Amino acid sequence: MQHIIDRFISYVTIDTESDPNSTTTPSTEKQWNLANKLVEELKSIGLKEVTIDKHSYVMATLPSNVKEKVPTIGFVSHFDTTPDFTGKDVKPQIVKNYDGGDIVLNKKEKIILSPNYFKDLLQYKGQTLITTNGLTLLGADDKAGITEIVTAMEYLIQNPEIKHGKIRVCFTPDEEIGRGADLFDVKKFGADWAYTMDGSQIGELEYENFNAAGVKITFKGKSVHPGYAKGKMINSMLIANDFINELPKNEIPQETKGYEGFFHVTDIQGSIEETKLELIIRDHDMKKFIKRKELVHKICKKINKQFEKQFGEDIVICEIKDQYYNMKEKVVPVMFIVDLAEKAMKNLGIKPIIKPIRGGTDGCRLSYMGLPCPNIFAGGHNFHGKYEYVPVESMQKAVDVIVKIAELTATTDFSKTEKKKEKKGKKKK
Structure with missing residues (x-):
C-alpha cells in the first residue's frame, strides 16, 4: 500500500487547479506540470504509444497479451482540481489504523474531521486514511483515479500471466470546469468502451447522471x-x-x-x-x-x-x-459493460452501489461522443473542500477492480452478448 500512498501524494502536491474564466485548454499552465510528469511515468512503467497533445491530453496503451481478438477498453481520469477551494500547497496527512474518533486536521485553526458529522468515516475504522491539513482540498478528485489507473497498468505489466486485451488510458485537463471532454479525441483513443475512475466511496458504479x-x-x-x-x-x-x-x-x-x-x-x-x-x-x-x-x-x-x-x-x-445529458441513453444499449464492472466488484468481495450521479463526469460527455463510459469509484469522500479524505484500502480495491475488468474482458465471450441484443431487437420489431 505504501506504493499507492507515495504515488498519490506525488500527484496531489502538484497544484492543478483549473480556471473557469480562462479561454485556453488547459485553463491553467500549472496543469502541464502533472501532465508532463504522467507522460514520463507512463513511459517508465512500460506503457506504449504514450502521447501528450497540445492541449495536455495524455494517452497511452497497454498492448494485448492474448492471441484472441478481444474488445479494446479504456480507463479515464482527470488531473485538474476544482477552483471551488484552493489546491495550492497541499500537505496530506496520513492517519494509520483509524480509531473511529475525531481527526484533528489543523490544531491551530481548530479544524476537525469528525464522524459525528461525516458518518461515512466509521466504515473505515482500522484503515489508513489520507486527509488534508485543513487549509486546502486534497485532490482525490481525481488524482485518486489517476493513481489507481497507473498502478493497475503497472501491476498488469509486472504480472503478464493475467490475460488482458488492449487497454487505453487517458488523463484529461479541466474536467472540474466542465471542459474535460471538449477536445478528447475519441477516434484516436480507439476504445470500444471505457470507464472513468471518478466516483466516490468504495463500490460506487454509475451509469446515470443529470x-x-x-x-x-x-x-x-x-x-x-x-x-x-x-x-x-x-x-x-x-x-x-x-x-x-x-x-x-x-x-x-x-x-x-x-x-x-x-x-x-x-x-x-x-x-x-x-x-x-x-x-x-x-x-x-x-x-x-x-x-x-x-x-x-x-x-x-x-x-x-x-x-x-x-x-x-x-x-x-x-x-x-x-x-x-444523461449518459443512461447511451449506456443502456451496451449494458453489458456495466454488468462487467459489477461482476468484477462481486468477484473481489466488493458490494456494488449502483446509483445515479448527482452531477456529471467526463464519461457522460464521452458517451454522447461515441465512447460509452460508466463511472467507477475512486474512493474519496467530501470532495472540493478541506474535509476531503480517501482511504488507501479503497484505492487498492479500485486498482483490483481495474485489473479484474481487464481480465474479464479478455475471458468473456461477447458473441453471446451480441446474440442477446439481436433477440431483443427482433422482439421489439
Missing part, C-alpha cells in the same frame, strides 16, 4: 434619487429577488437527493441599474429537465409583461445553454 443546463439572466433597472423615486425607480436587484422567489422553494440542492432534480443559484451581482444572476438546472428525467427550462422562461416572460409599459422593453434577458 441532464444539465446553465442559465445566465440579466435584470435591468432605472436608477433615480431615492428621495424622488416614487413611480420612477426600478431596482433590478429586487426584480432578481422576485425571480428567485418564483422558483420552487424545496427544489434546491440542500433539499433533494437521488433522482430529484433542482434549481441552484450560483452567483448574483448587481446594482439598481443592472443585476446579473447565474443558476444551474439539473434533472435525471429529460421531460422534467425540459419543464424546468420552460419554467425559467415562463417566469422571465411574466416579469417582462409586468414591466412592459413602465420599462418599454424586455427588462429581463435570459440565456439557457445545455451543458451535458
Whole structure:
C-alpha cells in the first residue's frame, strides 16, 4: 500500500487547479506540470504509444497479451482540481489504523474531521486514511483515479500471466470546469468502451447522471434619487429577488437527493441599474429537465409583461445553454459493460452501489461522443473542500477492480452478448 500512498501524494502536491474564466485548454499552465510528469511515468512503467497533445491530453496503451481478438477498453481520469477551494500547497496527512474518533486536521485553526458529522468515516475504522491539513482540498478528485489507473497498468505489466486485451488510458485537463471532454479525441483513443475512475466511496458504479443546463439572466433597472423615486425607480436587484422567489422553494440542492432534480443559484451581482444572476438546472428525467427550462422562461416572460409599459422593453434577458445529458441513453444499449464492472466488484468481495450521479463526469460527455463510459469509484469522500479524505484500502480495491475488468474482458465471450441484443431487437420489431 505504501506504493499507492507515495504515488498519490506525488500527484496531489502538484497544484492543478483549473480556471473557469480562462479561454485556453488547459485553463491553467500549472496543469502541464502533472501532465508532463504522467507522460514520463507512463513511459517508465512500460506503457506504449504514450502521447501528450497540445492541449495536455495524455494517452497511452497497454498492448494485448492474448492471441484472441478481444474488445479494446479504456480507463479515464482527470488531473485538474476544482477552483471551488484552493489546491495550492497541499500537505496530506496520513492517519494509520483509524480509531473511529475525531481527526484533528489543523490544531491551530481548530479544524476537525469528525464522524459525528461525516458518518461515512466509521466504515473505515482500522484503515489508513489520507486527509488534508485543513487549509486546502486534497485532490482525490481525481488524482485518486489517476493513481489507481497507473498502478493497475503497472501491476498488469509486472504480472503478464493475467490475460488482458488492449487497454487505453487517458488523463484529461479541466474536467472540474466542465471542459474535460471538449477536445478528447475519441477516434484516436480507439476504445470500444471505457470507464472513468471518478466516483466516490468504495463500490460506487454509475451509469446515470443529470441532464444539465446553465442559465445566465440579466435584470435591468432605472436608477433615480431615492428621495424622488416614487413611480420612477426600478431596482433590478429586487426584480432578481422576485425571480428567485418564483422558483420552487424545496427544489434546491440542500433539499433533494437521488433522482430529484433542482434549481441552484450560483452567483448574483448587481446594482439598481443592472443585476446579473447565474443558476444551474439539473434533472435525471429529460421531460422534467425540459419543464424546468420552460419554467425559467415562463417566469422571465411574466416579469417582462409586468414591466412592459413602465420599462418599454424586455427588462429581463435570459440565456439557457445545455451543458451535458444523461449518459443512461447511451449506456443502456451496451449494458453489458456495466454488468462487467459489477461482476468484477462481486468477484473481489466488493458490494456494488449502483446509483445515479448527482452531477456529471467526463464519461457522460464521452458517451454522447461515441465512447460509452460508466463511472467507477475512486474512493474519496467530501470532495472540493478541506474535509476531503480517501482511504488507501479503497484505492487498492479500485486498482483490483481495474485489473479484474481487464481480465474479464479478455475471458468473456461477447458473441453471446451480441446474440442477446439481436433477440431483443427482433422482439421489439
